[in-house]
Amino acid sequence: MDAQPDDTATAARRPRGRPRKSATPVDTRGLIVKAAGAEFQAVGYDAASVRAIARRAGVDAALVHHYFESKADLFAATVHVPVRPDRVLAQVLAGPRDEIGVNLVRGVVVALDDPKAGRRVIRLLHTALGQEFAATLLRQFVTHELLARLATALGGDDAETRASFAASQMVGLIVARYGVRLEPLASASADAVAHTVGPVVQWYLTGSTPLDTSEHIGE
Amino acid sequence: MDAQPDDTATAARRPRGRPRKSATPVDTRGLIVKAAGAEFQAVGYDAASVRAIARRAGVDAALVHHYFESKADLFAATVHVPVRPDRVLAQVLAGPRDEIGVNLVRGVVVALDDPKAGRRVIRLLHTALGQEFAATLLRQFVTHELLARLATALGGDDAETRASFAASQMVGLIVARYGVRLEPLASASADAVAHTVGPVVQWYLTGSTPLDTSEHIGE
Numbered sequence: 001m002d003a004q005p006d007d008t009a010t011a012a013r014r015p016r017g018r019p020r021k022s023a024t025p026v027d028t029r030g031l032i033v034k035a036a037g038a039e040f041q042a043v044g045y046d047a048a049s050v051r052a053i054a055r056r057a058g059v060d061a062a063l064v065h066h067y068f069e070s071k072a073d074l075f076a077a078t079v080h081v082p083v084r085p086d087r088v089l090a091q092v093l094a095g096p097r098d099e100i101g102v103n104l105v106r107g108v109v110v111a112l113d114d115p116k117a118g119r120r121v122i123r124l125l126h127t128a129l130g131q132e133f134a135a136t137l138l139r140q141f142v143t144h145e146l147l148a149r150l151a152t153a154l155g156g157d158d159a160e161t162r163a164s165f166a167a168s169q170m171v172g173l174i175v176a177r178y179g180v181r182l183e184p185l186a187s188a189s190a191d192a193v194a195h196t197v198g199p200v201v202q203w204y205l206t207g208s209t210p211l212d213t214s215e216h217i218g219e
Numbered sequence: 220m221d222a223q224p225d226d227t228a229t230a231a232r233r234p235r236g237r238p239r240k241s242a243t244p245v246d247t248r249g250l251i252v253k254a255a256g257a258e259f260q261a262v263g264y265d266a267a268s269v270r271a272i273a274r275r276a277g278v279d280a281a282l283v284h285h286y287f288e289s290k291a292d293l294f295a296a297t298v299h300v301p302v303r304p305d306r307v308l309a310q311v312l313a314g315p316r317d318e319i320g321v322n323l324v325r326g327v328v329v330a331l332d333d334p335k336a337g338r339r340v341i342r343l344l345h346t347a348l349g350q351e352f353a354a355t356l357l358r359q360f361v362t363h364e365l366l367a368r369l370a371t372a373l374g375g376d377d378a379e380t381r382a383s384f385a386a387s388q389m390v391g392l393i394v395a396r397y398g399v400r401l402e403p404l405a406s407a408s409a410d411a412v413a414h415t416v417g418p419v420v421q422w423y424l425t426g427s428t429p430l431d432t433s434e435h436i437g438e
Binding site: 122123125126128129130135138139142143147160161164165167168169170171172173174175176177179180181182183184185186188196197200203204 | 341342344345347348349354357358361362366379380383384386387388389390391392393394395396398399400401402403404405407415416419422423
């Protein structure tokens with residue numbers, strides 16, 4: 001980047017009454033989010049890189065990393081979702097293995113019971129169900145940032161299958177509680193939901209019985 | 220209704236080259252579907268009646284019943300969904316109680332694996348997640364035509380709670396398989412899905428363990 005011109009010199013050349021360009025605060029973060037959105041639109045989640053997003057925004061990659069920890073962070077910002085599911089998952093995976101289900105459900109429900117967060121996630125799903133490209137973007141994010149991590153933590157040949165079935169229950173819980181608002185589920189306490197849906201998610205992830213037909217899967 | 224004028228007489232009065240009004244086939248069924256859509260929009264699913272829909276369409280209620288068996292039938296027609304979930308449910312409930320879960324999942328998956336049917340249901344969910352009114356309409360339909368029937372068949376104090384949790388898994392399966400298309404779930408055979416998700420739905424509906432916190436629900 002060129003060095004900034006001396007402020008006084010700029011002021012001297014500037015006609016009276018016109019605002020100083022250098023005084024206009026540049027929303028660098030906003031610029032990066034916009035570039036990230038355009039890059040995700042252009043190449044999808046998997047193929048997008050922080051480098052390419054930086055190039056699109058006309059900034060250094062280091063500056064992108066100053067504002068955003070990761071590509072997942074950038075994605076969350078572009079879809080305006082105030083909850084970071086990959087962080088909730090990382091926290092849960094750091095806890096006891098036999099509490100993954102209940103902690104995952106509780107973490108998601110507590111986060112989305114915030115009305116703004118719930119609305120944003122439903123809006124994201126609404127877009128994904130209406131546009132092929134948005135569905136692909138969401139699928140890539142969920143697969144790469146959530147299911148792959150979950151499968152790695154679980155281990156085993158059928159870990160990806162288990163993760164995708166668990167995800168179906170999580171997404172259904174979100175749609176039923178915050179989107180269609182089916183009762184009594186929609187008004188149940190976060191604790192009751194965690195203790196009812198948690199065992200199901202746990203069963204998908206680590207149970208021995210429910211997936212005994214996994215040899216049929218992906219034939 | 221007035222008697223139709225004599226065909227020959229009409230033809231005699233009609234200027235040459237103009238189409239005969241009486242020969243234009245009236246799409247009575249289409250007229251009724253349109254009226255039903257307007258009535259659902261105006262008052263919601265629960266408050267809409269076949270009588271009011273007939274009045275809106277300018278036809279006799281008996282004529283509505285000639286084309287449509289029930290209000291649920293009319294709703295399915297207005298949202299262009301070629302699958303009748305209430306019929307699938309009725310069939311499943313007529314079978315063995317301990318196979319409700321697996322039969323329900325298989326019935327829904329087999330029906331929605333038809334690409335047109337799958338797309339239509341995703342479109343319906345897309346609309347419901349984007350418009351408050353559409354969400355209410357879908358909630359009323361699901362609650363009245365599916366969950367209430369399921370709860371009645373199950374019996375017990377917590378039947379409605381059980382039904383709503385089972386519904387969350389069903390809707391999540393639909394969104395994950397046909398909307399976001401999470402793998403390997405999206406490509407798994409109908410049989411594998413039925414044998415993996417079926418036990419979960421069964422567990423919600425009739426299991427003794429998963430709902431042992433139901434006293435928290437609806438407090």
